[in-house]
Amino acid sequence: MKRGHQVTMKEIAKKLxxxxxxxxxxxxxxxxxxxxxxxxxxxxxxxxxxxxNLLAQSLRISRSKVLGVIVPELTSHFFSSNISGIxxxxxxxxxxxxxxxxxxxxxxxISNIRVLVASQVDGLLISLSRETKSYQHLQDLYDRExxxxxxxxxxxxxxxxxxxxxxxxxxxxxxxxxLEQGCRKIAFISGPQDLYISKKRKxxxxxxxxxxGISEAESRVYIxxxxxxxxxxxxxxxxxxxxxxxxxxxxxxxVAVDVMLVLKEKGIRIPEEIALAGFTNNPTSSVVExxxxxxxxxxxxxxxxxxxxxxxxxxxxxxxEPKSFVLGTTLIARNSTLKIKI
Amino acid sequence: MKRGHQVTMKEIAKKLxxxxxxxxxxxxxxxxxxxxxxxxxxxxxxxxxxxxNLLAQSLRISRSKVLGVIVPELTSHFFSSNISGIxxxxxxxxxxxxxxxxxxxxxxxISNIRVLVASQVDGLLISLSRETKSYQHLQDLYDRExxxxxxxxxxxxxxxxxxxxxxxxxxxxxxxxxLEQGCRKIAFISGPQDLYISKKRKxxxxxxxxxxGISEAESRVYIxxxxxxxxxxxxxxxxxxxxxxxxxxxxxxxVAVDVMLVLKEKGIRIPEEIALAGFTNNPTSSVVExxxxxxxxxxxxxxxxxxxxxxxxxxxxxxxEPKSFVLGTTLIARNSTLKIKI
DNA sequence: CTGTTAGCGCATTCAG
DNA sequence: CTGAATGCGCTAACAG
Numbered sequence: 080m081k082r083g084h085q086v087t088m089k090e091i092a093k094k095l096x097x098x099x100x101x102x103x104x105x106x107x108x109x110x111x112x113x114x115x116x117x118x119x120x121x122x123x124x125x126x127x128x129x130x131x132n133l134l135a136q137s138l139r140i141s142r143s144k145v146l147g148v149i150v151p152e153l154t155s156h157f158f159s160s161n162i163s164g165i166x167x168x169x170x171x172x173x174x175x176x177x178x179x180x181x182x183x184x185x186x187x188x189i190s191n192i193r194v195l196v197a198s199q200v201d202g203l204l205i206s207l208s209r210e211t212k213s214y215q216h217l218q219d220l221y222d223r224e225x226x227x228x229x230x231x232x233x234x235x236x237x238x239x240x241x242x243x244x245x246x247x248x249x250x251x252x253x254x255x256x257x258l259e260q261g262c263r264k265i266a267f268i269s270g271p272q273d274l275y276i277s278k279k280r281k282x283x284x285x286x287x288x289x290x291x292g293i294s295e296a297e298s299r300v301y302i303x304x305x306x307x308x309x310x311x312x313x314x315x316x317x318x319x320x321x322x323x324x325x326x327x328x329x330x331x332x333x334v335a336v337d338v339m340l341v342l343k344e345k346g347i348r349i350p351e352e353i354a355l356a357g358f359t360n361n362p363t364s365s366v367v368e369x370x371x372x373x374x375x376x377x378x379x380x381x382x383x384x385x386x387x388x389x390x391x392x393x394x395x396x397x398x399x400e401p402k403s404f405v406l407g408t409t410l411i412a413r414n415s416t417l418k419i420k421i
Numbered sequence: 422m423k424r425g426h427q428v429t430m431k432e433i434a435k436k437l438x439x440x441x442x443x444x445x446x447x448x449x450x451x452x453x454x455x456x457x458x459x460x461x462x463x464x465x466x467x468x469x470x471x472x473x474n475l476l477a478q479s480l481r482i483s484r485s486k487v488l489g490v491i492v493p494e495l496t497s498h499f500f501s502s503n504i505s506g507i508x509x510x511x512x513x514x515x516x517x518x519x520x521x522x523x524x525x526x527x528x529x530x531i532s533n534i535r536v537l538v539a540s541q542v543d544g545l546l547i548s549l550s551r552e553t554k555s556y557q558h559l560q561d562l563y564d565r566e567x568x569x570x571x572x573x574x575x576x577x578x579x580x581x582x583x584x585x586x587x588x589x590x591x592x593x594x595x596x597x598x599x600l601e602q603g604c605r606k607i608a609f610i611s612g613p614q615d616l617y618i619s620k621k622r623k624x625x626x627x628x629x630x631x632x633x634g635i636s637e638a639e640s641r642v643y644i645x646x647x648x649x650x651x652x653x654x655x656x657x658x659x660x661x662x663x664x665x666x667x668x669x670x671x672x673x674x675x676v677a678v679d680v681m682l683v684l685k686e687k688g689i690r691i692p693e694e695i696a697l698a699g700f701t702n703n704p705t706s707s708v709v710e711x712x713x714x715x716x717x718x719x720x721x722x723x724x725x726x727x728x729x730x731x732x733x734x735x736x737x738x739x740x741x742e743p744k745s746f747v748l749g750t751t752l753i754a755r756n757s758t759l760k761i762k763i
Numbered sequence: 764c765t766g767t768t769a770g771c772g773c774a775t776t777c778a779g
Numbered sequence: 780c781t782g783a784a785t786g787c788g789c790t791a792a793c794a795g
Contacts, residue, residue, distance in 0.1 A: 083565040083566035083567040083568075084566070085538075085541070085772095087771095087772060087773085088772070088773070088774095089772075089773095097781080097782085098781070098782045098783075099772085099773080099774090099782090100773095100774075100775080100781075100782065100783080100784095101780090101781060101782075103772095103773065103774055103775085104774085104780095104781085107774085111780065111781090112780065112781080113780055113781085116780080116781085128561075128565070130535070130538060130539045131539060131772085131773080132480075132539070132541060132771090132772050132773075133539045133540045133541065134476055134479050134480050134485060134540070134541045134771095134772080135480055135771075135772035135773045135774095135787090136772080136773060136774085137476050137787095138474075138476050138477055138480055138771090138772080138773085138787050138788065138789095139772085139773055139774065139775090139786080139787050140773095140774085140787080141787070143476060145519075145540075152505070153501045153502075153504050153505040153508065154498060154501045154502050154505050156496060156498065159495045159496045159501040160495075160496050162495050162520075163494070163495040163496050163522060166495065166520065166521065166522055167522075167524075170521070170536075175519055175521075175536060175537075175540060176519065176520060176521075177487075177517055177518065177519050177520075178504075178508065178518060178519075178520050179508065179512070179517075179518075180505060180508055180509075182509075193472070194512075194517060195517075196427075196472060197472045197473060197474070197475045198475045198476070198487075198517060199427070199474060199475065199476045219470075223425040223470070224425035224426070225425040226425075336708055339708075340708070362705060363704060363705045363708055366678055366681075366682070366705055366708075366709050367708050367709065367710070368709070368710035427788095429787095429788060429789090430788070430789070430790095431788075431789095439765080439766085440765070440766045440767075441766095441788085441789080441790090442765080442766065442767080442768095442789090442790070442791085443764090443765060443766075445789065445790055445791090446764095446765085446790090449790085453764060453765090454764065454765080455764055455765085458764080458765085473788085473789080474787090474788050474789075476787090476788080477771090477787075477788035477789045477790095478788080478789060478790085479771095480771050480772070480773095480787090480788080480789085481770080481771050481788085481789055481790065481791095482771080482789095482790090483771070
């Protein structure tokens with residue numbers, strides 16, 4: 080394909096019989112320049128539709144004004160909200176965003192980092208893949224002093240800033256709410272155990288149980304791979320259990336929805352026989368029937384905060400001292416747990 | 422923040438007392454080089470953790486290996502699927518992706534294009550904002566010979582390649598299905614009239630009606646701004662109409678879901694009293710109750726096809742003759758229209 | 764087999 | 780007030 084040639088300063092200079100540096104000065108409105116010359120150049124630039132080559136500028140100043148973002152998947156509503164917040168924030172502050180998805184793969188994640196770093200991004204915003212259990216690639220980034228921060232899927236092993244929601248408290252809120260509704264046999268469907276959020280949310284679940292005198296030994300934790308098949312199997316397992324659970328708390332909404340479908344197929348009434356709750360407040364959760372109790376997790380704001388903080392660090396508005404931002408969660412009680420309906 | 426210094430060829434050259442060009446040759450495995458020298462350089466590069474500076478390479482060859490993508494919004498599942506397909510495809514072919522969202526704003530769209538072009542993207546994939554009714558900015562791109570193609574939200578006014586689904590046929594399928602179910606008073610909720618997809622889908626709706634002897638004068642078209650408030654108002658309006666509709670076909674799933682909520686509030690049985698259908702097959706559609714009849718629109722594949730085609734054009738695997746890719750649609754009949762349930 | 768030169772587009776320093 | 784020279788990192792052409 081014929082590729083469009085971009086007008087350069089050189090071409091403007093030639094047409095006007097001035098030097099390139101004069102053009103450069105005119106275009107950045109340098110005061111030490113004859114007004115007429117300046118005017119002629121600026122007008123010519125406009126008429127030729129001149130656009131500065133950001134690549135060249137970046138190379139010169141060794142700053143690309145581009146942020147790299149890595150998320151496990153783009154199609155999840157939560158992550159696309161994050162990206163939306165990051166993108167809007169970056170754009171407002173004169174930065175562009177390069178986006179990669181790891182597809183929940185550790186190897187992809189490493190490869191993504193490599194490419195973004197080679198592309199000279201000024202900083203990285205990373206949300207770890209499910210597979211990521213070793214953090215050497217992040218340690219390398221840290222050692223090479225490449226600015227980056229983590230959001231949502233984070234690790235505490237590397238001393239960089241993090242943005243998360245208060246996973247533990249959110250899970251506590253849900254569990255506490257179920258207990259208040261009279262449930263005492265609450266199953267918790269967790270994701271893979273090494274996941275930061277699995278640990279945190281399980282912690283909140285156990286804490287709430289403890290307050291009602293239910294020990295960890297009496298807790299009911301199930302581990303899902305978080306795919307539909309795994310979710311359904313666990314639902315079946317829970318139903319077959321003797322002394323069956325009277326409530327199910329799924330670590331993320333999609334799991335809860337899968338479970339809901341199984342319960343409905345089996346004709347089990349929600350919440351009368353089994354109450355059901357999720358986490359994240361996906362758009363789907365409000366429209367399923369019964370509507371799903373969940374915890375809202377402000378994805379867009381997380382993206383904004385993460386991007387603003389990283390840019391603050393880059394622009395040296397704040398120090399590069401690692402900070403941990405923990406966003407509040409809000410319980411959204413809906414019909415899937417409310418035994419007395421409104 | 423202290424910014425990590427990237428190792429350059431110059432530094433490797435200095436350490437080994439060779440010239441930069443020798444380093445360059447070694448790193449790209451040039452045959453005309455003493456094996457020992459090559460080996461020494463390669464090892465040194467590895468030990469210093471050398472990464473080529475893609476910016477510098479891009480500047481040299483005037484190709485950035487980056488594609489620009491503009492979508493109306495990132496959080497829509499359909500668009501994030503597109504992006505996912507684009508990103509995966511680009512990555513496989515050695516390209517990176519810079520993403521912008523127009524937030525459905527014409528001005529933003531223009532601004533996004535400007536920034537991406539200044540960033541020297543090799544090509545653009547654009548899905549137009551709702552507000553975009555003038556196409557001069559695209560004409561400019563075309564005149565400047567900047568490679569770009571459009572997907573989903575397209576216009577026929579600019580002679581570049583397009584990737585769309587068969588909107589007309591999809592709408593025809595839905596309407597035909599509703600007619601087969603015995604509905605004869607089918608309301609169609611359209612988006613803004615200038616939208617390409619509004620026109621196409623309305624066309625399919627009318628075509629199916631015509632086959633059943635229902636004239637355009639007897640058709641029932643409502644125009645929504647596609648926000649929740651507007652959707653609900655139209656739902657109310659349809660319900661108040663004398664000779665009330667017995668089916669509602671909404672141009673996109675979210676509209677159908679909003680309408681469904683109104684119908685449920687009013688205690689109207691779906692599909693017995695009013696059948697309801699959407700378009701796109703959002704994840705939500707399968708889990709609402711009753712499950713929503715819709716048309717599947719393969720977002721990920723659209724992204725793949727769009728990216729592959731643009732890259733084919735860039736790599737001159739295909740000519741830059743504009744092509745129009747029209748993807749097939751599949752009717753997904755669910756309980757919201759099936760009067761005889763399975 | 765390897766070094767020197769030159770240039771991608773831009774902006775800054777140094778000389779007028 | 781303006782031009783020439785320099786360098787960001789890399790590679791290709793040209794010379795040994």
